[in-house]
Amino acid sequence: MKYCSHCGKEIADEAVICPGCGCEVSSKQTSSAQDHSVLFTVIKVFMVIACIAMGWTLIPLAWLIPMTISVFRRLDARQPIGVGFKVCVLLFCSLIAGIMLLCVDTETYRK
Numbered sequence: 545m546k547y548c549s550h551c552g553k554e555i556a557d558e559a560v561i562c563p564g565c566g567c568e569v570s571s572k573q574t575s576s577a578q579d580h581s582v583l584f585t586v587i588k589v590f591m592v593i594a595c596i597a598m599g600w601t602l603i604p605l606a607w608l609i610p611m612t613i614s615v616f617r618r619l620d621a622r623q624p625i626g627v628g629f630k631v632c633v634l635l636f637c638s639l640i641a642g643i644m645l646l647c648v649d650t651e652t653y654r655k
Contacts, residue, residue, distance in 0.1 A: 552622055583648065584619045587641045591615060594638035604636070611637050615645070 546555050548562040548569060555562055559569055591612045598604050611633060618625050625645060634642020 547622060580648070583644060587619065587644050588616060590638045590641035590644075591633070594641065608637055615641075 546557050546559070546569070547553065548555055548564060548567060551562060551565040551567070553562065553564040555564070555569060561567070562569055595605065595608050595612055598608055611629075614629075615625065615633065617623075627646070630642060630645040632642075633645055
């Protein structure tokens with residue numbers, strides 16, 4: 545799976561030019577996308593673990609599940625996540641997932 549660094553649309557692995565915007569696609573995007581998919585998977589795993597671990601407390605679970613779903617959707621759609629939301633994940637959901645989200649820069653989402 546490869547994404548255009550200019551418009552963010554998904555493109556074929558063998559594509560040299562993005563069919564969406566016509567920009568040239570560099571070969572380094574493929575390895576970058578693979579590295580980030582592993583990072584995104586680790587973030588998702590730690591957020592699910594946090595939901596399960598906090599499941600015995602119903603009130604915190606009321607915000608853990610929506611936060612987890614929101615992060616999943618944004619990571620899958622390659623949409624940026626605000627710093628404030630990342631800090632909330634760090635404080636209220638999962639320390640490890642929050643730190644990893646803070647380490648991912650905004651440009652990562654488009655690659």
